[in-house]
Amino acid sequence: DTEVTQTPKHLVMGMTNKKSLKCEQHMGHRAMYWYKQKAKKPPELMFVYSYEKLSINESVPSRFSPECPNSSLLNLHLHALQPEDSALYLCASSQEMRNTEAFFGQGTRLTVV
Amino acid sequence: GEDVEQSLFLSVREGDSSVINCTYTDSSSTYLYWYKQEPGAGLQLLTYIFSNMDMKQDQRLTVLLNKKDKHLSLRIADTQTGDSAIYFCAETDTGRRALTFGSGTRLQVQP
Numbered sequence: 001d002t003e004v005t006q007t008p009k010h011l012v013m014g015m016t017n018k019k020s021l022k023c024e025q026h027m028g029h030r031a032m033y034w035y036k037q038k039a040k041k042p043p044e045l046m047f048v049y050s051y052e053k054l055s056i057n058e059s060v061p062s063r064f065s066p067e068c069p070n071s072s073l074l075n076l077h078l079h080a081l082q083p084e085d086s087a088l089y090l091c092a093s094s095q096e097m098r099n100t101e102a103f104f105g106q107g108t109r110l111t112v113v
Numbered sequence: 114g115e116d117v118e119q120s121l122f123l124s125v126r127e128g129d130s131s132v133i134n135c136t137y138t139d140s141s142s143t144y145l146y147w148y149k150q151e152p153g154a155g156l157q158l159l160t161y162i163f164s165n166m167d168m169k170q171d172q173r174l175t176v177l178l179n180k181k182d183k184h185l186s187l188r189i190a191d192t193q194t195g196d197s198a199i200y201f202c203a204e205t206d207t208g209r210r211a212l213t214f215g216s217g218t219r220l221q222v223q224p
Contacts, residue, residue: 004155033211042201042214043156056211090155102212104148104155 006091006105014113015081021108023074023091031055031097032074034066035090037107043090049074050097081112117204117215124221131189133218135202138183142204145178146212147187150199159187159200189220197222 004025013019023032031050035043048056049068063085065077074091088109094102116138125131137145146161162169162176162185169176175188185202199217 006155040217042217043212045211048211092156097211101158101161102146103158106155109153 004091004093004103004105006089006108008108009106010109010111012111012113013078013081015083017081018077018079020078021076021089021091021110023076023093023105024072025093025103026072027093027095027103028071029093029095029103030071031094032068033092033094033102034074034076035092035104037088037090039087047076048097055097078110081110083112086111117202117213119200119202119215119218121216122219122221124223125192126223127192127194129192131187131192131196131220131222133187133189133200133202133220135185135187135215136183137185137202137204137215139204139206139213140183141206142183144205145176145185146203146205147174147176148201148203148214150201150217152198156201192220192222194222194224196220 007022033048034046037043045058046060047066052068063080067075088107090107091105092102119135143164144161147159148156149159150156160171162178173190177186199219201217202215203212
């Protein structure tokens with residue numbers, strides 16, 4: 001199983017809503033990542049968890065709150081988002097943080113209205 | 114900081130070879146990667162090369178690395194319409210330990 005599963009695939013939320021994005025992998029990977037990808041742009045790193053501890057936060061606004069409840073799961077909690085936060089949110093995992101082979105999920109397409 | 118650059122667009126005919134180029138600035142890059150992204154989908158790792166290698170071949174894919182010029186290329190032999198996608202090169206270094214992506218090259222394969 002080399003899959004990274006993200007749910008939901010699509011999400012539309014208002015600016016006052018609270019929602020969560022979920023990511024799951026069963027490859028035994030100990031590093032998990034959130035990336036944000038705007039249209040026609042490359043993915044931009046948001047957060048990295050290594051062994052369930054937050055290792056990198058790329059100065060992401062606090063309206064995005066990551067959580068790693070266990071080694072297989074990664075959540076991204078969303079609150080009070082802005083329309084400019086609309087993007088494809090990609091989760092990835094790798095064996096270790098050195099990232100020699102990072103596997104990506106299909107992404108959650110988020111629209112903030 | 115790291116900078117990875119790619120040309121934006123490449124168009125080839127089905128059956129021809131495609132060559133997608135990438136340049137990077139970080140001399141401490143340890144691994145260099147090629148990812149493929151189809152419309153509306155996530156990223157698929159195609160191949161990667163360690164910085165002490167010059168070449169890596171995997172079926173229709175050939176990766177060439179010129180470390181002196183910091184130039185990476187991906188050659189796709191016998192390009193098919195299913196190869197139409199955006200191709201991202203990416204790199205990691207020992208310090209950062211997370212992927213830095215290029216801007217992506219859109220490959221269009223014409224029948």
